[in-house]
Amino acid sequence: MTSPIEHKQQQVEAVMRLAPVIPVVVIHDVKAALPMARALVAGGIPAIEVTLRTPAALDxxxxxxxxxxxAVVGVGTVLGASDLRAAQDAGARFAVSPGISPRLLDAADDxxxxxxxxxxxxxEAMSLLERGYRHLKFFPAVPAGGHKLLAAWASPLPQLRFCPTGGISLASAADFLALPNVLCVGGSWLTPADKLSxxxxxxxxxxxxxxxxxRELR
Incomplete structure (x- = not known):
């Protein structure tokens, strides 16, 4: 029988495999949400991470x-149990956190x-593996060591698959997607502030x- 954490990990993997990029979106005006999401889906990018960085995010x-x-909409910048509850109530399908804490992981279990x-x-990756997490966000990807660091982890941590996020562009995404332990990347370049406004x-x-x-690189 599949454990609850494994079932949720399978759901995360399915989201990560939808497209090569998960847009990381900062929404200031809720009126932009629907046309922005429809444009992403029309372009072949269905998974959308809306970050909890503005008052408009949950709406x-x-x-x-x-x-x-x-659209498969998720919530980003999740820091604790209240964020998880609010996001689930709003209809989010997945959650993304910038890092981990014992309280956050306990809340995620519940x-x-x-x-x-x-x-x-x-x-940190090993600690998450001990808790049953096989699919992780590598953040901040470029400042933390970029694709070379992820490549170095592939052999000693073969169980893990990553969505590197942070400092990645269309030009640099290929370096990450070519790695065997990367399923997708996260990026804010798909929804730049100037185009949203x-x-x-x-x-x-x-x-x-x-x-x-x-996607041909995966």
Missing amino acids: AIRAIAAEVEG SALPLLPGAATAS AGDWAGIELLAREANEL
């Missing part, structure tokens, strides 16, 4: 979950929401289509 998640067909936890060191949904769809072309 944006709620709107996308209810109204955008094909939550139905699948968690993609962040790790920046081998020790200008309502340039065609421009966001084009960025999504360019990112989706990276």
